[in-house]
Amino acid sequence: MPAHIQIENLHFARGQRAIFAGVDMEIERGEVAAVVGPSGTGKTTLLRLISGQLRPDRGRILVDGIDVHQQSQAGLMALRKSMGMLFQSGALFTDMTVLENVMFPLSVHTDLSRTMIRSIALLKLEAVGLRGAADYHPDQLSGGMARRVALARAVALDPSLMLYDEPFVGQDPISMGALLRLIQTLNEALGITSVIVSHDLHETFMVADRVNILSQGVCIAGGPSEQIQSSTDPQVRQF
DSSP, rough: OOSSSSEEEEEEEETTEEEEEEEEEEEOOOOOOEOOSSSSOHHHHHHHHHHTOOSSSSSEETTEEEEGGGGOHHHHHHHHTTEEEEEETOOOTTOOHHHHHHHHHHHHHOOOHHHHHHHHHHHHHHHTTOGGTTOOOOOOOGGGHHHHHHHHHHTTTTSSSEEETTTTTOOOOHHHHHHHHHHHHHHHHOOEEEEEEOOOHHHHHHHEEEEEETTEEEEEEEEHHHHHTOOHHHHHHHH
């Protein structure tokens, strides 16, 4: 079975600045894969390329064997339904309740009845331990709670692929621990593939099955978490 995500000879530049200059990477189905690297190496940009928000200058990205950037608009929208994304900011709608936020993608992308949508949204909130906060508004939540609500919304459509953009930023130790457990639990319970971009190495190594290191426009190393941590490669050790 092919890898869930295959990135081949990826090139991308902003103006005269090359972000990627030949990135090759494979992410296997069902694993938690981390993409790490110094600030400015394009980690978030990579997620936007995977989800089709940006187009590469050269190379290609296959998700489930589908070339993301060869799709029509309708094809790309269909592919995105199989993806969930946890934004760094959480990006909750401030004028909606917690429950309404989680119901939103189900309302937009399915023909289910409102009663069914509400039931599913409550189940997703229960999965992240926040069913009791259903009637709150985002401004009534702590940072950790808001991130968990955003995660419940991201998995509302039962994606096969989850993309996490710096999920641990601004989290206190208790919230961070809860989020780490949630990522692992959801990955195992739903059988999904997760891609985490982060500069929080300690937390990332705790949850990741595989780690890929971006530097100077390419992937300088990739392998099981334990292998990367014990690497004697000078570039890896320096990072």
